[in-house]
Amino acid sequence: MMPTALPFWCSFALALCAAPLLPGIINRVKAKFAGRQGKPVLQLYYDLAKLLRKGAVISTSTTWVFAAGPVLSLATVFVALPLLPLGGFASPFAFQGDFLLAAYVLGLGRFFLILAALDTGSAFEGMGASREAAYAALAEPALFLCFLTLAGLGADEHIALHLSLSTMFTGTPSLAWLEARPEVLLLPLVLFLLLLVENCRIPIDDPNTHLELTMIHEVMVLDHSGPDLAFIHYAAALKLWFFSALLAGIVVPAIFSNPWVQLAVNSAAIAAVAVLVGVTESIMARVRLPRIAQLLGGAGALAALALMLTLIR
Amino acid sequence: MELFLVALALLVLTASFLAAASLVPQVPSIRLCVHIAGPAGIILACALGMAGLFHGSWGAVVPWQAPWGLPLGGGALALDGLSRCFLLPVFGLGAVCAFSGAASLFHHDIGHNIAAHWFFYTLLVLALALVLTARDSVFFLISWELMSLSPFFLIEFDDHEASVREASWVYLVAAHLGAVVLLGFFALAWHMGGSSSALFAGLSLSPAMGSALFVLALVGFGAKAGLAPMHIWLPEAHPAAPSHVSALLSGAMINAGLYGIFRTYTLLDIQGGTPAWWGWCLLLLGLGSALTGIIKASGQSNLKRLLAYSSVENMGIMLMGLGTGLIGMQTGHMGIATLGFAACLIHMINHAAFKGLLFLCAGEILHAVQTVRLDLLGGLQQRMPLLGAAFAVGAAAIICLPPLNGFAGEFVLALGLATGVTLPQMEIQLGLLAALTGLALVSGLAAATFAKAYGIAFLGEPRTRLAANPHLPTAYNLVPLAFPAAACLGLGLAAPQLFALVAQALPLPQEVLAPHTAPLRASLHTVVLVGLAGMGIVALLVLWRRHLLRGAYSQKNSTWGCGFQKGTARIQYTDASFTDPQTEVFSRLMGVQVQSSMDKGYFPAHASYSIEAPDRLRLRLYAPLFDAVRRLCDACKIIQSGRIHLYILYMLATLVALLLWGFAA
Known part of the structure; x- marks a missing residue:
């Protein structure tokens, strides 16, 4: 088992190490667009190292739930990430329906982060928590439709694990768009939008603004400091890697015989996603909050269209 | 079976x-005697x-015939896999809720007839056990009828409050x-089968007659299960009842409705196979109830x-x-049939654990605040950490988060x-996948709710x-x-074993099941392993965090207040x-009603704002319907004048009419 799983575990190690690079790349791209020099690409590493050394200010209103938020949000991404086929290699944990487990495990982390925000008793953080809960609920159907479309592409009872992420995001479904299945190209669009929602990027949320009335994720973690904040930042970077890996799993076909070339191409695709996020943030404005529901509805409709086109064979 | 009968006998004795x-x-x-002996008898039974239930094989059918007869019928009982699955929450919650109720009533029984309360409670548990095995x-x-009637008296515990009297009336x-x-359902089945027990031996019917029975069962049992749009009694009855009663009603009694539908399906043998629309009808009704339930639940401010409403969603x-x-079954895809039936039973058992727990917690909040x-x-949370x-x-269990128990049912479904x-x-593909998308929305909304x-209840600063x-x-x-809290965690970690137990109760032959159960058990094993690994990671991170903060x-x-340090709890x-x-x-679906008023002028002294989500189905559909019935009945009162000579005239007129009819015929 070990020799075949080696490239997968290397990809996992790469994800753990390189995930904080993604926000750095996004920031650098945004700085270039604005004609600035920008922060170092490794800025998040420095921030994490600094935060881990620091102490924390903990609100007197809070309980253990406040501390559980960051810990669970990091732990759940740790658990969800190896369920994905990383670097284009099937996960050793793959089983029928692992996409459900991955989605619900991420939901667990989100649930406790929302509770941690409510634990402070701050109106700002309540605002962020409420928005996060609502938009996550609306994003869920679109995400499931994407998974089902990919499952529908490779649908065959005789393929073991046809309802597993490892089959959906490697092998035949990834190749299908090269072979006259253009509807698959709708999925990267939907998944990209979901990436923006789940990772709180423009045009859904603005990770930079300090105007609480418009923020979602950033406002939820206002009271976290020190190691807690480091956990949250690192978990957010890993979650960005998770969704970028989903995108890379669709657009990069598994046609390379050398596993290391496959890994390199996949990683390059993930970096390209980060660049794309940076470009999107530079050329778009935040949409008004009531529009987000419409945006998510649109994403769901697109995914449903892709599913129907896939089923009409 | 002997142990089960002894339990029934003990319940009768206690009652x-x-x-x-x-x-x-x-x-x-x-009173002291009742306080101790009543709950103790129930818990022992x-x-x-x-x-x-656990004595002997889970799937085996064990019949028992009472040596005495009943008017028109016989006292036939039987335990089989399906009955055992549904009895599990009855006995489990029956004991836990009796324990909790005993603890809370011991100090709060002023002015109540406690013996009568425990009598009806015992009757409810007994009647549930009989319904599920009759x-x-x-x-x-x-x-x-016993099972339907006893909750009326349990809900009416605080009958000095008008709202409680109205709620129990709605329930009744x-x-x-x-x-x-x-x-109507049983009369029709009796007519078709020829005897009162023929239905339970399985009826072979034409599709039209079978469908008629199916619809009757769906409406009759669906009203008990609280399926939308017949759910309106749930949000009235549960807040009015004492919490240990709400827990038992929500976790065990409404399951009886589901049991009825499930059992009816297994007993009707339709010539030429089950009509396709039955399954779609159930799926659509289920999705409709789930969406209605959770959307209404999210708008409520009464816990x-x-x-x-969350019970409506889970049903x-x-x-x-x-x-x-x-x-x-209908499409001949046994894998889907296995997963669907198993999901129904697994979620039913898990729901009893977490919904019982939540209602009991709500009861403790009510006592405390x-x-x-x-x-x-x-x-x-700061004041009552264990609660x-x-x-x-x-x-976390009710919104189906792993590694707790709720996840298994939703995962299998x-x-x-x-x-x-x-x-x-x-078209079948699209139907099933659309239902899955709806389920994803339901679970997302449940998480938010x-x-x-x-x-809002436990975190932040106290609002009053x-x-x-x-x-x-x-x-x-x-x-x-x-x-129940231990059951939420334990059933989550024992999901493969729970599935194996439930699989023995499915209405499918074991040789058909076998190829589909093995892969699912493997999947559930992986889920449990991933859950355990996750707990390990959490433990490590907690230790690491503690280590980092120590130095x-x-x-x-x-709490950071944007520079404003004198915030009050009201700004939360x-x-x-x-x-x-x-x-x-x-x-539009939630039916939220906002009422606000504010004094005019630059310095408004008074302002009020209220927001609530009443059940519009009750207000717009059922209330006018019942009003119309009442008006009709009032109109009929015209013949009841209260004068004796008029009544004699009615008799005479009836007699003459009958004589004329007799002559004509």
């Missing part, structure tokens, strides 16, 4: 003791019953409208109403499982629906003085919560503000 005790004057010695139409209906009407339809999910199973209105609570932890476990992609017919329920200084629950109040300078301070987000983004999307 007769309590009935006798309720009739004598309530002197302190009698439930423990015996539970032992009886194998004769008349016997079933008698048990059903709903229960009996359902029972009327069931009478017990919220939990009641919907169970019915979706049943519908999926039927569709799988005197209210369950979310906008009057807050900060309870808060128990509610957190229940909330979603997997069954997702297996639809492999079917050759596109219970984040609100726990977050009562919430700031709650009556702390005693150890006796908290110990009963440990059982560093940390301090406690007030409330339940209505928390659900505002959802309200914008689902306002």
Whole structure:
């Protein structure tokens, strides 16, 4: 088992190490667009190292739930990430329906982060928590439709694990768009939008603004400091890697015989996603909050269209 | 079977003791005796019953015939896999809720006839056990009536409050409208089968007659299960009833409705196969109930109403499982059938654990703070950490988060629906996949709803003085919560074993099941392993965090207030503000009503704002309907003048009419 799983575990190690690079790349791209020099690409590493050394200010209103938020949000991404086929290699944990487990495990982390925000008793953080809960609920159907479309592409009872992420995001479904299945190209669009929602990027949320009335994720973690904040930042970077890996799993076909070339191409695709996020943030404005529901509805409709086109064979 | 019968006999004995005790004057010695002997008898009987369920093979059918007859029918009982699955919550919750109720009533029984309360409670548990095992139409209906009637007296515990009297009245009407339809169902089945027990031996019917029976069963049993649009009694009855009664009603009694639908399906043998629309009808009704339930739940500010609507949602999910199973059977895809039926039963058992826990927690909040209105609570986690932890476990379990127990049912159901992609017919594929998408929305909304329920009630700063200084629950109040909380965690980690147990009860031959159960058990094993690994990672991170913070300078301070350090608890987000983004999307479905008024002028002195989500189905459909019936009945009163000579005239007229009719014929 070990020799075949080696490239997968290397990809996992790469994800753990390189995930904080993604926000750095996004920031650098945004700085270039604005004609600035920008922060170092490794800025998040420095921030994490600094935060881990620091102490924390903990609100007197809070309980253990406040501390559980960051810990669970990091732990759940740790658990969800190896369920994905990383670097284009099937996960050793793959089983029928692992996409459900991955989605619900991420939901667990989100649930406790929302509770941690409510634990402070701050109106700002309540605002962020409420928005996060609502938009996550609306994003869920679109995400499931994407998974089902990919499952529908490779649908065959005789393929073991046809309802597993490892089959959906490697092998035949990834190749299908090269072979006259253009509807698959709708999925990267939907998944990209979901990436923006789940990772709180423009045009859904603005990770930079300090105007609480418009923020979602950033406002939820206002009271976290020190190691807690480091956990949250690192978990957010890993979650960005998770969704970028989903995108890379669709657009990069598994046609390379050398596993290391496959890994390199996949990683390059993930970096390209980060660049794309940076470009999107530079050329778009935040949409008004009531529009987000419409945006998510649109994403769901697109995914449903892709599913129907896939089923009409 | 012997242990089960002994348990029933013990319940009868307890009930007769309590009935006798309720009739004598309530002197302190009698009250003390009832306080101890009543719940103890129930708990002992439930423990015996539970032992009886696990005695022998789970799937085996063990019949028993009472040596005495009943008018029109016979006292036939039988235990089989399906009955055992549904009895599990009855005995489990029956004991836990009796324990919790004993702890809370011991100090709060002023002015109540406690013996009568425990008598009806015992009767409810007994009647539930009989309903789930009866194998004769008349016997079933008698048990059903007992089961429907006893909650009326349990709900009416605080009958000095007008709202409680009205709620129990709504319950009684709903229960009996359902029972009327069931009478029709059993009469028709008797007519077709030729004897009162023929239905329970399986009926072979034409599709038209079978469908008629199916629809009658769906309406009659669906009213008990609280399926939308017949759910309106749930959000009325649950907030009015004492919490240990709500827990039992929600976790065990409404399951009886689901049992009825499930059992009816297994008994009707339709010539030429089950009609395709049965499965779709159940799936659609289930999805409709789930969506209605959760959208209404998210708009509630009364915690017990919220939990009641969440029961509607969960019954919907169970019915979706049943519908999926039927569709799988009908399309000949046994894998989907296995997953659908199993999901229905797994979720039913799990729901009893977490919904029981949440209702009992709500009861403790009510004792501690005197209210369950979310906008009057807050900060309870700091003041009652154990109660808060128990509610957190229940909330995480009910929104199906791994590694807790709720995940298994939803996972199996979603997997069954997702297996639809492999079917050759596109319309079936689309139907199943659309249902899965709906389920995803339901689970997302459930997460938001219970984040609100726990977050607003337990976290942050207390919003009122009562919430700031709650009556702390005693150890006796908290110990009963440990059982369902342990079940939430234990059933989550024992998901493969639970599935194996449930698989023996499915209406499919074991040789058909075998190829489909093995892969699913493997999947569930992986889920459990991943859950355990996750717990390990959490433990490591907690230790690491503690280590990091030990070396560093940390301090406690007030929540960051944007430079404003004199914030009050009133600026916190409330339940209505928390659900505002959802309200914008689902306002039409949620039926939120906002009333606000403010004095005119530059310095308004008075302002009021209230937001609530009453059940529009009740106000717009049922209330006018019942009004119309009342007007009709009032109009008929015209013949009842109260004068004796008029009545004699009616008799004479009737006699003449009959004579004329006789001559004509």
